[in-house]
Amino acid sequence: MSRSALLNAPASKDAGVFRTWAGSPAEVHLLGLEGWERAAIEVLLDRAAHYRAMLRAGRVSDALRGVAVCLAFFEDSTRTRVSFELAAHRLSAMPVPLFTQGSSMSKGETLLDTLRTVVSMRVELIVVRHGSAGAVAYLAQHLDAGVINAGDGAHEHPTQGLLDLLTLRDAWHGRFEGRRIAIVGDVAHSRVARSAMFGLRAVGASVTVAGPPTLMPAGIEALGCAVAPSVEEAMRDADAVMALRIQRERMERSLIPSTGEYARVWGVNEERVALMKPDAVVLHPGPFNRDVEITSDVVDGPRSVVLSQVENGAAVRCAVLERCARARAQLRNERLQHVAPEICA
Amino acid sequence: MTAVSLIRNARHWRTGRPFELAFAGDTILAAGTDLVASGALARAAAAGAPAAADPLPGAIDVIDVIDAGGALLAPGLVDPHVHLRQPGQSGKETIASGTRAAAAGGFTSVLCMPNTDPVVDTPAWVEWVLARAREAGRCRVHPIAALTLGQRGGQLAELVALREAGAAAFSDDGRPVESAGMMRRALEYAAFAGLPIVCHEEDMTLRGDGQMNEGPVATRLGIPGIPSAAESVMVRRDVELVELTGGRAHFAHLSCAESLAALRDGKRRGLAVTGETCPHYWTLTDAAVGEGDTNAKMNPPLRSEYHRRAVIEAIADGTIDCFATDHAPHRAIDKDRPFDQAPFGIVGLETALALTLTHLVEPGHIDRARAIELWTEAPRRVFGLPPAELAPGFPADLVLIRPEAEWTVAPEQFHSKARNTPFAGFRLKGAVLATICAGRVTHAHPDLAPRGHRSAAALVEAAG
Numbered sequence: 183m184s185r186s187a188l189l190n191a192p193a194s195k196d197a198g199v200f201r202t203w204a205g206s207p208a209e210v211h212l213l214g215l216e217g218w219e220r221a222a223i224e225v226l227l228d229r230a231a232h233y234r235a236m237l238r239a240g241r242v243s244d245a246l247r248g249v250a251v252c253l254a255f256f257e258d259s260t261r262t263r264v265s266f267e268l269a270a271h272r273l274s275a276m277p278v279p280l281f282t283q284g285s286s287m288s289k290g291e292t293l294l295d296t297l298r299t300v301v302s303m304r305v306e307l308i309v310v311r312h313g314s315a316g317a318v319a320y321l322a323q324h325l326d327a328g329v330i331n332a333g334d335g336a337h338e339h340p341t342q343g344l345l346d347l348l349t350l351r352d353a354w355h356g357r358f359e360g361r362r363i364a365i366v367g368d369v370a371h372s373r374v375a376r377s378a379m380f381g382l383r384a385v386g387a388s389v390t391v392a393g394p395p396t397l398m399p400a401g402i403e404a405l406g407c408a409v410a411p412s413v414e415e416a417m418r419d420a421d422a423v424m425a426l427r428i429q430r431e432r433m434e435r436s437l438i439p440s441t442g443e444y445a446r447v448w449g450v451n452e453e454r455v456a457l458m459k460p461d462a463v464v465l466h467p468g469p470f471n472r473d474v475e476i477t478s479d480v481v482d483g484p485r486s487v488v489l490s491q492v493e494n495g496a497a498v499r500c501a502v503l504e505r506c507a508r509a510r511a512q513l514r515n516e517r518l519q520h521v522a523p524e525i526c527a
Numbered sequence: 528m529t530a531v532s533l534i535r536n537a538r539h540w541r542t543g544r545p546f547e548l549a550f551a552g553d554t555i556l557a558a559g560t561d562l563v564a565s566g567a568l569a570r571a572a573a574a575g576a577p578a579a580a581d582p583l584p585g586a587i588d589v590i591d592v593i594d595a596g597g598a599l600l601a602p603g604l605v606d607p608h609v610h611l612r613q614p615g616q617s618g619k620e621t622i623a624s625g626t627r628a629a630a631a632g633g634f635t636s637v638l639c640m641p642n643t644d645p646v647v648d649t650p651a652w653v654e655w656v657l658a659r660a661r662e663a664g665r666c667r668v669h670p671i672a673a674l675t676l677g678q679r680g681g682q683l684a685e686l687v688a689l690r691e692a693g694a695a696a697f698s699d700d701g702r703p704v705e706s707a708g709m710m711r712r713a714l715e716y717a718a719f720a721g722l723p724i725v726c727h728e729e730d731m732t733l734r735g736d737g738q739m740n741e742g743p744v745a746t747r748l749g750i751p752g753i754p755s756a757a758e759s760v761m762v763r764r765d766v767e768l769v770e771l772t773g774g775r776a777h778f779a780h781l782s783c784a785e786s787l788a789a790l791r792d793g794k795r796r797g798l799a800v801t802g803e804t805c806p807h808y809w810t811l812t813d814a815a816v817g818e819g820d821t822n823a824k825m826n827p828p829l830r831s832e833y834h835r836r837a838v839i840e841a842i843a844d845g846t847i848d849c850f851a852t853d854h855a856p857h858r859a860i861d862k863d864r865p866f867d868q869a870p871f872g873i874v875g876l877e878t879a880l881a882l883t884l885t886h887l888v889e890p891g892h893i894d895r896a897r898a899i900e901l902w903t904e905a906p907r908r909v910f911g912l913p914p915a916e917l918a919p920g921f922p923a924d925l926v927l928i929r930p931e932a933e934w935t936v937a938p939e940q941f942h943s944k945a946r947n948t949p950f951a952g953f954r955l956k957g958a959v960l961a962t963i964c965a966g967r968v969t970h971a972h973p974d975l976a977p978r979g980h981r982s983a984a985a986l987v988e989a990a991g
Contacts, residue, residue, distance in 0.1 A: 216747070293865075312865070314865040314866070314867045314868060315748055315749035315750045315819070315865075315866065315867065316748060316749075316750065316818070316819035316865050316866045316867070317865035317868075319818060319819065320819070320864070320865045320866075334749070335749050335750070335867070336749035336750075336751070337748060337749030337750075338749065370746075373749060376747075376749060399745070399746040399752070400741045400742050400743070400745070400746060400752060400754075401742045401743030401744075401745075401746050402743075402746055404743035404746070404747065405743075405746065405747060
């Protein structure tokens with residue numbers, strides 16, 4: 183009975199804004215931005231803006247008091263993991279980091295068995311990063327917990343997509359219609375690009391992608407973006423550009439000849455930034471390879487919103503944790519009413 | 528006196544006309560219409576009986592009457608490409624369970640692949656597989672032996688000894704022969720050994736870490752793609768090597784337009800090249816992967832609609848020589864994983880015929896007789912198996928098919944140990960009523976009428 187107020191309170195007593203989220207089991211998870219409605223995204227962005235104000239004021243919330251959140255990162259991550267962990271702390275949840283090294287997975291236990299064990303310890307939410315596309319959805323199907331995708335292979339990275347949307351909504355003064363962003367670089371291997379594309383399409387902005395043909399996945403147009411033959415054409419008159427991180431292993435696999443050639447042909451530099459609209463902004467998901475996919479003067483220049491992205495990341499993750507925790511709470515209540523109505527009466 | 532089994536009330540698979548067939552032991556004794564009343568059966572029995580040893584020459588005892596209820600009678604189906612998983616992988620399938628599934632699918636012969644653990648690359652293992660198959664007794668099994676030791680592509684297996692032990696062909700299936708030089712020597716030597724090489728065509732550098740067909744679906748899911756060229760460049764290569772060597776290549780599980788064009792080209796040049804495709808390539812596209820369904824994951828992968836149509840066209844124009852299932856059973860716990868960590872392969876024996884009738888014959892791409900031929904005579908021709916006709920003297924390897932029967936695929940009812948099919952819940956037309964292999968009923972559908980043991984006299988009376 184000492185569990186958090188949130189977990190025991192019927193969702194209907196909460197602020198009306200949450201009613202659109204809680205209820206269906208699907209909303210217990212955040213697996214990707216594909217298929218999202220604009221209204222749902224806007225609600226979440228509004229909530230993130232609320233948390234941003236809270237964080238700026240240096241306050242914390244006890245919205246998730248008593249909620250255990252496992253951070254299961256099976257791939258390297260700094261900003262996303264720290265950002266989720268801080269978000270959990272700032273909502274008074276209990277973040278539980280899990281590492282492959284030093285966990286029973288290094289003894290050969292399967293991913294699913296490891297996380298089932300964790301969930302059995304009354305963990306409500308699991309934030310997962312995994313190298314396999316679809317691994318997070320797979321876990322969501324099998325685990326009795328809210329599962330939040332912190333990046334699965336080249337599939338999606340929805341909290342990154344949401345923080346990009348929040349950043350762009352501010353830069354574009356609240357209006358997505360008629361706006362166009364250029365996404366430049368390694369689209370084939372980028373979950374950031376996919377989540378951004380799905381999200382931007384949902385809110386009414388358009389996307390142009392450009393990059394080396396070796397890093398352009400087959401049939402990318404089917405995702406609803408235009409493909410430009412050069413970075414210049416992609417960026418000309420654009421309202422924003424997102425430079426994707428180029429990984430050095432791409433050279434070893436002969437996908438690009440060298441970082442030097444990449445920088446020269448596809449890098450986001452001052453000259454190319456000047457092709458965009460005067461108020462256009464520059465995004466990068468980080469970590470940067472300075473002077474490869476983006477020049478230092480652009481990263482640190484006046485058009486750059488990379489630090490806003492990081493700040494918005496923390497806020498978005500607060501909003502996402504809250505959304506999933508509330509949906510979980512509602513689900514638990516419904517189950518409780520089913521098995522023991524007298525407790526809920 | 529000859530003990531005879533009689534199939535009555537059937538229809539001939541080619542003509543659809545009323546047809547009866549009688550067999551004694553493992554051999555067809557008589558076939559036609561009105562076998563009993565016309566005396567044809569008695570004459571056949573008399574002609575076939577060794578008079579001196581038989582106290583009642585010419586007399587017959589009808590020990591089994593199978594009422595086909597109007598079903599089509601055809602020679603038993605042949606699947607030239609299955610994975611029975613033994614030795615070593617009996618968690619996935621055994622020779623017993625795999626041949627039980629084959630019988631349920633109407634098959635009386637299967638050719639099984641050597642990519643087991645250990646690999647079937649010695650005469651002893653070929654004999655071991657044959658012995659297990661004889662024990663199971665559900666289906667004739669023709670082992671395909673490894674082309675290279677351990678299927679490692681480095682050194683030829685003892686091809687002549689393998690043939691003498693009973694191998695039906697050679698293959699490193701599951702993986703390609705990567706080296707063109709190795710393939711050249713293999714084609715030359717296998718031609719000397721007198722058996723075809725079954726080619727699993729895949730350029731591993733083009734396949735890379737691919738997990739499904741390269742295209743919009745893979746891109747949306749963020750799953751690494753496999754281009755169709757990964758298959759077709761190797762088909763092209765081996766067509767050229769057949770030209771160089773005068774060898775004999777059979778291309779397994781062809782899935783894409785460019786491979787079929789290469790095969791067509793090889794045939795036009797008069798080369799000894801043949802090819803097979805599988806029901807999933809004419810039935811499904813990569814859209815079946817959905818949100819990452821590992822039961823739709825196989826190698827080569829399900830392709831786009833363009834390739835699916837090309838496969839159907841190649842079946843219709845005769846480029847495809849025969850059908851195969853590439854029956855590849857896996858344990859549920861191995862398939863129940865994130866997409867890129869699950870193994871390739873789907874089961875196919877128990878859905879093959881119905882998928883053929885439902886998705887090739889029903890839409891009119893080929894007629895029913897041709898469809899059945901591609902599962903019977905055609906693979907026999909490709910692999911030089913003895914012919915099977917519905918005529919006296921041929922083996923009693925038979926299948927009764929109800930082409931109009933509709934059913935829903937329920938994997939939990941499969942006879943295979945495995946359940947990994949993308950066709951669960953599919954409504955299909957065409958069911959196997961009974962399978963007879965070497966004169967033994969190896970599968971009987973619950974709808975099969977109770978079989979009787981009746982005297983010839985009673986049968987004549989009933990007929991009269």
